Amino acid sequence: MKKAILLSLMVLIGFATEAQTPTVLPEAVQINMASQVAPEKDREAVTVYGYDESGKLKLLKKGTNNLICLADDPNKKGVHISCYSVKLEPFMARGRELIVEGKSVPEMREIRKKEAEEGSLQLPDVPSMLYVLDGEEANLNQETGELTNGFERYVIYTPYATTxxxxxxxxxxxxxMPWLMDPGxxxxxxxxxxxRDKKKNKVDDMGHKH
Structure with a gap:
């Protein structure tokens, strides 16, 4: 009887583990997914990073213009897609490294601040664009990568700018309206x-963790 119960528990655990395994979409679908947040005329020439079968980030497509796009991370809830200027790549790449190392958001910000001040982390020398598209998994077409009913926002990094x-x-x-976050x-x-809703007279939360 005990063996039967133990076997049943092992089967249930196996099913639960399988259910929690993230679905990694084909590379072509991830490329279409990531590219859609870029301006339409630039989409064919963007560089794209996506995820391999183990859920690790990898280069999917080497582009020829000045935009780098990231497909949605299958390990995280919801859909988050972004494209940004190549000028931001050192800053963004360092952030991804620190996340892999297990650093918290406050820790990551302090480390990049110190490295930027020391000169070991290169920051953009001109205002640099980031496009962000968020949405729900239910609205993501698994065959094409198209996200419907998504919410797009725009960020222009300009280090040490003040009000x-x-x-x-x-x-x-x-x-x-545009406003300056983390001035100075x-x-x-x-x-x-x-x-999000034109009928509302208040602005929704606009914080982010980049």
Missing amino acids: ESTGLPDAPFAPG THRAHIMVTPP
């Missing part, structure tokens, strides 16, 4: 977040 140097506020006071720091960036 005085840009004329931007450090918080939005109207829906969809190595990660200062302009946020432009279209309102």
